[in-house]
Amino acid sequence: MRGLLHMAGAHARHHRWRSLLLTFCLTVAFLLPATTRQLMTRYERDLSARADTTPLVAGTRGNRFDLTLGALYFRQSALEPVHMGLLEQIQDRGRGVAVPLHTGHLTREATLVGTSLEYYERRGLRAVTGSLPMMIGDALLGSAVAARLGLGPGDGLNSDPTNLYDINQPGATRLSVCGVLAPTATPDDDAVFVDIKTAWMVSGLVHGHGDVTSPGALEEDMILSRGEDSLSVSPALIEHDQVSEENLWDFHLHASPEELPLTAILYFPADDKDATILKAEFNRSAVHQMVGPRKVVDELLNYAFKIKRLLDGVALVLIISTLTFGGLVLSLTARLRKEEFDMLHAIGCSRSATWKLVALELAGIVTLAAAGAAVGLILLITLAPDLIRVF
Amino acid sequence: MTDRALLTAEALRFAYPEGRFVAHVPRFRLDRGERVACVGSSGAGKTTLLHLLTGVLRADSGRIELNGARLTDLDEESRRALRIRTVGMVFQQFALLDYLCVLDNILLPYLVSEALDLDATVRERARSLAEATGIEALLDRKPGQLSQGERQRVALCRALVTEPPLVLADEPTGNLDATRTDAAMDLLFEVCARHGSTLLVVTHDTRLLERFDRVLQLEECMQVTR
Numbered sequence: 001m002r003g004l005l006h007m008a009g010a011h012a013r014h015h016r017w018r019s020l021l022l023t024f025c026l027t028v029a030f031l032l033p034a035t036t037r038q039l040m041t042r043y044e045r046d047l048s049a050r051a052d053t054t055p056l057v058a059g060t061r062g063n064r065f066d067l068t069l070g071a072l073y074f075r076q077s078a079l080e081p082v083h084m085g086l087l088e089q090i091q092d093r094g095r096g097v098a099v100p101l102h103t104g105h106l107t108r109e110a111t112l113v114g115t116s117l118e119y120y121e122r123r124g125l126r127a128v129t130g131s132l133p134m135m136i137g138d139a140l141l142g143s144a145v146a147a148r149l150g151l152g153p154g155d156g157l158n159s160d161p162t163n164l165y166d167i168n169q170p171g172a173t174r175l176s177v178c179g180v181l182a183p184t185a186t187p188d189d190d191a192v193f194v195d196i197k198t199a200w201m202v203s204g205l206v207h208g209h210g211d212v213t214s215p216g217a218l219e220e221d222m223i224l225s226r227g228e229d230s231l232s233v234s235p236a237l238i239e240h241d242q243v244s245e246e247n248l249w250d251f252h253l254h255a256s257p258e259e260l261p262l263t264a265i266l267y268f269p270a271d272d273k274d275a276t277i278l279k280a281e282f283n284r285s286a287v288h289q290m291v292g293p294r295k296v297v298d299e300l301l302n303y304a305f306k307i308k309r310l311l312d313g314v315a316l317v318l319i320i321s322t323l324t325f326g327g328l329v330l331s332l333t334a335r336l337r338k339e340e341f342d343m344l345h346a347i348g349c350s351r352s353a354t355w356k357l358v359a360l361e362l363a364g365i366v367t368l369a370a371a372g373a374a375v376g377l378i379l380l381i382t383l384a385p386d387l388i389r390v391f
Numbered sequence: 392m393t394d395r396a397l398l399t400a401e402a403l404r405f406a407y408p409e410g411r412f413v414a415h416v417p418r419f420r421l422d423r424g425e426r427v428a429c430v431g432s433s434g435a436g437k438t439t440l441l442h443l444l445t446g447v448l449r450a451d452s453g454r455i456e457l458n459g460a461r462l463t464d465l466d467e468e469s470r471r472a473l474r475i476r477t478v479g480m481v482f483q484q485f486a487l488l489d490y491l492c493v494l495d496n497i498l499l500p501y502l503v504s505e506a507l508d509l510d511a512t513v514r515e516r517a518r519s520l521a522e523a524t525g526i527e528a529l530l531d532r533k534p535g536q537l538s539q540g541e542r543q544r545v546a547l548c549r550a551l552v553t554e555p556p557l558v559l560a561d562e563p564t565g566n567l568d569a570t571r572t573d574a575a576m577d578l579l580f581e582v583c584a585r586h587g588s589t590l591l592v593v594t595h596d597t598r599l600l601e602r603f604d605r606v607l608q609l610e611e612c613m614q615v616t617r
Contacts, residue, residue, distance in 0.1 A: 003502030003509060007491065014490030343486040346447050348475025349503035350468055357503075 004353060008360035019365060022326055026369030029322040031376045033315035038377060040308045044301055050186060051293035053123065056267040056275060058082065058090070058098075058282060058290040067289065068296040071264040073187045074103045074111040082288060085258030087265050090278070096269035097122065102199035103263045106160040107175065110145045113191045114199020122268055125188060129153055130179025133195050136206075136251060137243030139175035140193040143183040151177050156242075157192075159202045173202045174242035200260055201243075201251065208251035209239045326365075330358065395422045396456075397556055397589050398444060403453035405443055413616040414439055416453070421589055423556065426580065428600050429593045431609025437593035440613050441559050444591075445478050446470035458556055475504045479550030479588070481560040481579070485542045487534040487549075494530040497521065497548045507553065520548040523585075524578060540571050544578065551582055558583055560592040564599070576602060 012019040050072050059067040060080040070077035081104075090098040099122060102114035119125075120132055130153030133140050141151060151157060158172040175194065183189055200206045224232040243251065253260075267290070269275035282290035334341075341354045403416035414436060421427060431437045442448040444455065446462045449470075455462040458477045462470060487496050495502065497517045501509035521527045524544040534542055543563065550558050563579060564572040576599055583590045592603070600606045 001505070003498075003504075006495070007488075007502055010495065011490045339486070340488060343482060344499075344503055345471070346442070346445075346474075346482075347480055347500055347503075348471045348473075348478070349500075350471050353503050353505075 004357050005360055008357055008364060012361050012364055022329060022365050023369045023372065025322045025325060026366060027372035029319045030370055030373035032318060033312060034373055034377050035380060036308055036311045040304065043304060047297045047301060051297040054266055054293045055269055056290055057264050057293055058267055058288060059264040061287055061289045064291045064296050065300060067264060068291055068293045070103060071101055071266060072293055074113055074191055081261035081263060082265060083258060084260040084262060087262060090265065090267060095274040096267055099266040100196050100262045101264045101266060102196055105202045107157055107192050108149055110190060110192045112159055112199065112202060113193050114196040115193060116196055123188065125181050127179035128182040133178050133193060136195055136197045136201060137176055138178040140178055141180045142189040142191045143181055144189040145192055146180040153177055153179055171241065205255060205260060206251055206253050207239045208247055330362065397421050397423045398457050400444055400455045401453055403443060403450045405448060405450050411617060415614045416612060419612055421591060423589055424587055425605060426590045426603045427605045427607060428603040429607045429609055429612060430595065432595055435609050436613055436615050437609055438561055441561055441593060445474055472506050475500050475506065476553060477555055477557060479553060479555040479558045481546050481550045481563045483562040483565050485546040487542055487545055489534050492531050492533055493526065493545050496545055497552050499549055500553050517552050520551055524548055543575050547579060547582060551586060554586055556588060558588045558590050562594055563592060564596060
């Protein structure tokens, strides 16, 4: 067998371009279904795991996929925001835990997630360096963001301005990095977390400035109008763009707290009964909805599995056509090698040995192709993480 | 069969499946150490005779004994096993494998047969044959890099590497000019003599015949009906 193996290898090397072409075709035929299978397994695992740890999501009535993916994966959503008053209503029931989420802003291309401390507790997140955001203006970096930006506790970063060309819109806010989260291989790695009030500060709903009410604090031309208990000042008044110990108490709100916007509310019910009652109440509402992420994700996976079945079909056709092509090549090769085989039979080589010779060469090519597909898959997973990362 | 006889055949009949070529070999004999030529014109059935005598083609009837074994009683695999140990073949076009180096071409019977052990002794024998035929410097080359004469020597070494009692050569000088033909035949005779191998050469080149112990006319050995 060693002699035949040596001959098969020599033949494959001698016809290296033909061998390489066959190997390449088979590698692609193996790699495609292996990649889709791997992707689907990861999608299913990651989506399900994230959904399983988030029992309920409340938001404005509309596309349930938008709401779920926005709340679980911080995708920017076109849904109207819900208000803080809704969160308070849920909390007032005194049963489960309601966690606010605000995902409307970016910082250095990472989603800025405004939330409360319960979020970290419920997701099992911990700061690997520094601490959780305890103060307005603090930012807690996901591990991937920290690695990408090379930032750590004590560093600063700016929020992305909402609109560069409109001076009425709030500008960039300087955030202070208070800590970095441990890696979790979830979308939390790619986000920057702040307190919910910080998110509103970035929106311009909470702001801070120096004293404007004391007599003489402002020049008269900065005052636009005076009411009984209010004062309108010129937009030329420079607001604080960063929170510090000195100016912390200058920050205040110019709206009703109940009307402050939230992208969604995560709800961790006390028990199944609590979840069922709250869902029923929400689903009677014409304005709000509450969805179970697991159910939404299962629906989403059904769509994905349909696509996978299509890709599997394509892969099957590819494999069949490649095998047919390979068979054709081998059949032509056998015809071209007829004289060689006749000579081998004449000197006393058995027919089984000539079949083994061809089979060993084919097995070598298939083995190389399978190894190539395995290496390709590992490279895809290692070098192209975006391809296999869920959203 | 006496001790001197290496190959005997009696009353062989063979027909190709199409039935348009029927061969009859009434009697054929080769003694050990003999150098025999079989002469016939192109297309007269010389190759068919060689293939019949060595069991490459199975006779429809008759009897062949090769080196003490009743070839006609053996199944195909047993005939192959006997052939690879007993017969060395030199083909008209040399039939070297272009993807193997010269050394591997010489060792080919050992590469394709599990019945033969490829050990250091065999490798040394292959190198000795290459040295004796003047191709020891070419062992790493591929046949495509060799001249006709060099290729013929490789084919000869391959036929002899198993130290077979019988060497068959099918038009071994068919592609060579007169000078090279003489050199090739010198080599064939010398190497067979050194190994004590019986030599049967089928050829249509009458210039070579003086050198053989016996010369047979193909028509006398094998009657063909078309």
